[in-house]
Amino acid sequence: MVENRPLTAILTHFMLMLGVIAIALPIWITFVAATHDAARMTQVPLPLWPGTHLWANLKQTLFGSGLSGTEGAPVWLMLFNSLAMAMMISLGKIGISLLSAFAIVYFRFPFRMTCFWMIFITLMLPVEVRILPTFEVVANLGMLNSYWGLSIPLIASATATFMFRQVFLTVPDEMLESARIDGAGPMRFFFDILLPLSRTNIAALFVILFIFGWNQYLWPLLITTDTSMTTIVMSIKQMLEAAEQSPQWNIIMTTALLAMVPPIFVVISMQKLFVQGLTETDK
């Protein structure tokens, strides 16, 4: 910074704090709502400072009857479903992308370019635009209301394959040459050399994919009709609808809090990997 006047420094920090407050406000209000009882949450104006009912709300949300008036799954089960879906999507994507990137970079085989383009094309087809026919495919395969149905259609990903292709291309050729002189076969080279070299890339990608998987909404909404397969993110919408009859905002916001804590925790605790993952997969 060139200007060293204290006034400009104060103004800079002031503007930044203002930005932080504006950005954090919705999350703060959610948190505050999760710390009051149902009665307080019907009085205008709503509180802006935390109350004392956080534990009671958490207990009721996680293990109690939840929101009265809905017949949803218990919230702990929803959390588990979300976790399972997020893990299957992120690990599945990383797994198949690593393998296909390895094949495309390190082998010369007929139809290599065809494979490459078929993978590339998925980059252009977000799930939202082919939602109906994909739903039909999953229904025909009998994968409705299953973890497989929740995760596999979201697994194929060109971005992850591209990223690993980039990483592998930066590995010096001499690595492969010396590995071959040492007598290592392709899979041995893959596990002993390539995987360890791409460790941080894998971790960075995992952070991004975990959030992507956890936050899926439209797809689970379509293919789960069984309440025991509901994910936590989906349940919010059902609760909002129920809220029109019985506004238990403390429970709804506690659920919302539970739904966003895991991905926020992942982002904050692995901030460096998260930033690396974002810039690598998108650029």
Place this chain on the structure above:
Amino acid sequence: MLKRVHFPSSPLPYLLVAPQLAITLVFFIWPASQAMYQSFLIEDAFGLGSEFVWFENFEALWADQHYLDAFLRTAVFSLLVAALSMGVALLLAGFAQRVVRGAMFYRTLLIWPYAVAPVLAGALWVFMFNPTLGIFPYFLDFFGIDWNHYLNGNQAMALVILAAAWKQVAYNFLFYLAAMQSIPNSVIEAAAIDGAGPGRRFFSIILPLISPTTFFLLVINMVYAFFETFGIIHAVTQGGPGSSTTILVYKVFNDGFVGLDLGGSAAQSVILMVLVIAMTVVQFRYVERKVEY
């Protein structure tokens, strides 16, 4: 593209690409071509048979004032979301970049909304703007503004734009900050010696130098607003009141799953696909141009 050195040919590479290809074929290419095919069909009233009608579905869309409205609405919506979130992010990054120590501290505090699911973002904002209970309507009342996004289409639109932009600020901020930090310090110092104050430097040096990032973010934000805001709309307004917040993605879902107009919905999907492909191509063609220092 390919390593100079590679493994000898064997069936192994086929095994390695098989899982990804299988999933791509079954869940991407097959459904996409189904959508394409269905967009040329009209089902009869009883759902018993269907007739191949070439481009009739597209013609119907073209003649459908609702669809054209939705198209225009989507364009306005995504431009406003992009402008709002990029504007705020640019401003914050401009300030954060001036902080010698503590830029990372602010970054930590500013990136959380990225982790919040769109539908949750919608829920938070709908709660804050609840006409009877919400904090904001309570305060807006003092200014004589009667807030009810369930009745007022413009307010509903404003609310989904706010929620969508809020979620995207974090992402834009990260890219803007990284772009600004990659400008050599000496260029900024040279401008200061040339007599440019902080504001002038921002507009005549920093802003032009990060223009590739701005362009990249514009494409990304448009794609985001087009496709990833479904959850926000679904939670906040369900496309209403009337159809004042029905954007294209929401209409595909609504016409297909609620209205059960398969042909029309498929035709809409095809149009969306063409749009995504166009945006992706634009991004790949122009984004790679980088500034050389």
Place this chain on the structure above:
Amino acid sequence: MAEIKLTDLTKSYGPTEVLHHVAGEIRDGEFIVIVGPSGCGKSTLLRMVAGLETVTSGEIRIADRRVNELEPSARDIAMVFQNYALYPHMSVRENMAYGLKIRKLSKAEINRRVEEAADILEIRQYLDRKPRQLSGGQRQRVAMGRAIVRDPQVFLFDEPLSNLDAKLRVQMRLEIRKLQQRLGVTSIYVTHDQVEAMTLGDRLMVLNGGYVEQFGTPIELYDRPASVFVAGFIGSPAMNFLPATAEEEGMLLPSGIKLIAGVGQRGPVLLGMRPEHLIPDAAGPIAIEVEMVEQLGANTLLHGKLSGTDHAMVASVSGHVSAEMGTAHRFSVTPELLHLFDPETQKRLEA
């Protein structure tokens, strides 16, 4: 009139002090080179004059005006950066005009000044190119052009030639010197290259570890180095140092030989003699056991050890000299060309 006065300047980052009580006066139109090894604080000092670093204590005056609290733009200075810091999105013309535009000069005046500077630097045909379309040497000229169009009171150079190849560096060095003499603008130039420093500067400020070791003309630095550091830093190959003992009738060398010099000193001293001041002399007192010979063409360097000791010595002899490895060569030295230093304080001892 722009003389610069530095008074008791100190710079600290937190608890670490990186510049200690720097003082010096620079006359109007003088070309000053700040030279020292990397990390000695020379760039920090320059950036403090520019206003890019704050002053912890002490005072900087430019043209008899205290500038400590002034923004860089208010100090009437121009700076050439090591990486040139050209604005990549502007043409050469716009780069040079930027500062003038901010100062709200008329279009005609801006054009006149830019074209005049472009003619001086012979970059007129590049005025409409972008920096990335120019070679390193051309960018260097544009950076200089940007400085001179402003017609400032002071030029500041921060290692401006270190990104150029060796041949271009020598050429640009001469051009900078000629330009500065023609314009007569007070200049401060930072470099780590002692040859660059010697050829460019009217006076040199040698910095080491945040202290000013010596501030003087190149000849003063060469002839009367104020400390062991300056003696070793200025001149190539570097000065030879031998521990010696000053006695009544002369210097006792580690080889057990006495030199008739250093009258008036007593006790242990550090004796310095430049390689080029050792004169081949079959009867000379200094014997060097040659271990390696470097033929440089115009002269020959003989590397070896002072006979009977482990002290490395270099002698520079003009012309071609053939020497066999392991043979001893004898040299003599004029007493006036010997330098004496205090082994404790490393400071020069006056004979």
